[in-house]
Amino acid sequence: MTAAVDEFDSTLALAATGRLRDFNDAGVLVAADIHVASRLTAMLGETDESVALACALVVRAVRAGSICLDLAEVRDEVGEDGAALAWPDLDRWLAALAASPLLAPPQPLRLEGNLLYFDRYWREEQQVEQDLRRRAARPAPVIPNEAALSAGLTRLFPDASYDEQRVAAETAVRQWTTVLTGGPGTGKTTTVARLLALLAEQAELAGQRRPWIALTAPTGKAAARLEEAVRYELSERLSTQDAERLGDFHARTLHMLLGRRPDSSTRFRHDRDNRLPHDIVVVDETSMVSLTMMARLLEAVRPGARLILVGDPDQLASIEAGAVLADLVAGLVAGGHGEAAELRTSHRFGSEIGDLALAVREDRRDDVLGLLRDGGERVHFVEDEDPRERLRAVLLPDALAIRTAAEAGDDVRALAALDRHRLLCAHRDGPWGVNHWNRTVERWITEATEDPLWDTWYVGRPVLVTANDYGLGIYNGDVGVTVRRPDGSLRVCIDSARGRLDFAPGRLGNVETLHAMTIHKAQGSQAAEVTVLMPGEESRLLTRELFYTAITRAQDKVRVVGTEESVRLALARRALRATGLRQRLIGVPDQ
Numbered sequence: 001m002t003a004a005v006d007e008f009d010s011t012l013a014l015a016a017t018g019r020l021r022d023f024n025d026a027g028v029l030v031a032a033d034i035h036v037a038s039r040l041t042a043m044l045g046e047t048d049e050s051v052a053l054a055c056a057l058v059v060r061a062v063r064a065g066s067i068c069l070d071l072a073e074v075r076d077e078v079g080e081d082g083a084a085l086a087w088p089d090l091d092r093w094l095a096a097l098a099a100s101p102l103l104a105p106p107q108p109l110r111l112e113g114n115l116l117y118f119d120r121y122w123r124e125e126q127q128v129e130q131d132l133r134r135r136a137a138r139p140a141p142v143i144p145n146e147a148a149l150s151a152g153l154t155r156l157f158p159d160a161s162y163d164e165q166r167v168a169a170e171t172a173v174r175q176w177t178t179v180l181t182g183g184p185g186t187g188k189t190t191t192v193a194r195l196l197a198l199l200a201e202q203a204e205l206a207g208q209r210r211p212w213i214a215l216t217a218p219t220g221k222a223a224a225r226l227e228e229a230v231r232y233e234l235s236e237r238l239s240t241q242d243a244e245r246l247g248d249f250h251a252r253t254l255h256m257l258l259g260r261r262p263d264s265s266t267r268f269r270h271d272r273d274n275r276l277p278h279d280i281v282v283v284d285e286t287s288m289v290s291l292t293m294m295a296r297l298l299e300a301v302r303p304g305a306r307l308i309l310v311g312d313p314d315q316l317a318s319i320e321a322g323a324v325l326a327d328l329v330a331g332l333v334a335g336g337h338g339e340a341a342e343l344r345t346s347h348r349f350g351s352e353i354g355d356l357a358l359a360v361r362e363d364r365r366d367d368v369l370g371l372l373r374d375g376g377e378r379v380h381f382v383e384d385e386d387p388r389e390r391l392r393a394v395l396l397p398d399a400l401a402i403r404t405a406a407e408a409g410d411d412v413r414a415l416a417a418l419d420r421h422r423l424l425c426a427h428r429d430g431p432w433g434v435n436h437w438n439r440t441v442e443r444w445i446t447e448a449t450e451d452p453l454w455d456t457w458y459v460g461r462p463v464l465v466t467a468n469d470y471g472l473g474i475y476n477g478d479v480g481v482t483v484r485r486p487d488g489s490l491r492v493c494i495d496s497a498r499g500r501l502d503f504a505p506g507r508l509g510n511v512e513t514l515h516a517m518t519i520h521k522a523q524g525s526q527a528a529e530v531t532v533l534m535p536g537e538e539s540r541l542l543t544r545e546l547f548y549t550a551i552t553r554a555q556d557k558v559r560v561v562g563t564e565e566s567v568r569l570a571l572a573r574r575a576l577r578a579t580g581l582r583q584r585l586i587g588v589p590d591q
């Protein structure tokens with residue numbers, strides 16, 4: 001007996017036949033993968049089923065954030081779902097592809113070893129590689145006076161606690177492109193601020209003008225944090241002379257720095273023909289930069305400008321395709337194109353969160369569980385079978401504090417209350433998802449206040465902006481609170497990169513309630529306290545990178561709610577993405 005087909009299941013391509021149909025029925029391919037493959041093969045007259053399958057699997061790979069499909073690995077990567085399927089023999093598959101019209105001009109697909117790409121990503125990867133190689137091939141920056149550099153390094157990185165940072169800064173001074181990596185609180189921003197002071201001093205010694213600096217990050221929130229942290233370091237910790245040498249600067253999102261164009265979302269005003277004028281470009285949260293944005297950035301940076309890419313390669317990669325930072329760290333060094341500068345020591349208060357992050361990163365499972373269970377004041381593990389009461393005790397007081405401040409029209413206090421804590425979920429739906437917990441917190445507020453919260457917009461509703469709105473000046477990732485004004489009307493106060501902005505609720509289209517948020521959306525932001533809800537053990541999203549990203553959002557305290565099994569599973573599963581950039585930079589052809 002055959003299983004009944006659900007005609008309304010949007011993942012099923014009912015018109016598909018043969019192998020594509022089998023892969024669709026097994027849940028490996030969805031309808032969209034098959035539609036793209038069917039159209040491309042039909043347009044170019046390709047009749048070989050294995051080529052259509054490869055094409056559909058490339059769409060699937062890109063959907064999951066990969067740049068390309070690794071034909072040799074895909075069967076293992078699909079795992080159990082594909083165990084009973086008829087996979088093509090690798091050599092025959094490669095031969096069929098090599099002979100396919102899809103790989104003849106205009107070449108919608110490109111084959112590189114075992115890696116199959118859509119043309120666009122192949123070009124972008126090639127461009128990133130070539131631009132990086134070109135930058136590495138330039139003569140190293142001239143150091144006007146070695147003794148002065150040494151004195152500057154000692155002055156700005158004075159004692160043993162700065163040893164790692166001093167080495168990183170010296171590495172950066174001597175090359176055009178630097179990748180500065182480190183986990184939470186390892187002093188990346190401190191190093192950047194002091195490195196900028198050092199570079200400004202070097203420019204002065206060489207009789208050059210004050211360097212023109214661009215500070216940027218993929219999100220408005222991350223850009224604002226970078227600017228604030230660099231400003232703090234310069235004004236509170238460094239000399240007036242250092243601060244004056246640097247002059248004024250503002251951080252902007254990468255999109256804003258490159259200059260948006262009304263006619264394109266992937267092309268910018270600054271490109272190879274109209275380079276950025278800056279002498280130093282610092283990019284924070286580089287793990288969130290997609291391959292496409294890295295390609296656009298590299299073509300826009302002047303060859304003689306320094307590029308400093310800062311980030312944590314162990315975090316989740318960009319939402320869009322690519323794993324650029326991790327590829328750069330592995331590829332640049334192994335390919336001999338420059339040194340990565342790695343910071344390992346956490347400097348933030350008690351280092352429990354840093355220790356936990358390091359144990360997660362290094363997959364030391366027993367240590368991770370030990371730290372979760374005996375992590376002291378800053379790390380908590382909630383293993384209750386039903387954690388609702390414990391969560392209520394944490395979440396409701398915060399929600400009520402936001403509401404009280406919002407009722408009083410005090411947006412500053414409401415936003416401060418909102419920033420105190422974040423509840424992070426892996427999923428949007430399901431019992432451990434954002435939607436469920438947003439509703440749960442709203443129900444608790446109703447029970448506590450007897451306000452039924454009928455309307456979408458209520459006093460104290462915290463919101464997350466989910467798309468850039470250049471007209472309003474608010475960006476994906478900005479957060480806000482709905483407050484009552486003295487005339488009784490509701491306004492939404494948003495903490496944006498341009499300061500606090502205030503809108504009538506009706507003007508905001510792309511926002512969602514923020515009693516809980518997904519870990520993916522929390523990338524690039526931090527809160528004093530973070531509670532992480534581990535998803536059920538069957539969740540495919542549960543990976544080491546997801547868990548690491550979640551716990552490293554916490555500045556003071558992290559609470560993990562889940563089971564030992566869910567933690568062990570998270571550590572065991574990797575969110576790996578297929579890309580060819582690492583191998584290209586190393587220069588070893590794929591096997």
Ligand SMILES: Nc1ncnc2c1ncn2[C@@H]1O[C@H](COP(=O)(O)OP(=O)(O)OP(=O)(O)O)[C@@H](O)[C@H]1O
Pocket residue numbers: 161162165182183184185186187188189190191229347348
């Ligand atoms: N060498 C040092 N000695 C003592 N404290 C330091 C040192 N370097 C940085 N710090 C302090 O440690 C804290 C974290 O530093 P910083 O913000 O530079 O780290 P980060 O790696 O940028 O952190 P994030 O996780 O936010 O990206 C700051 O309070 C900073 O002042």
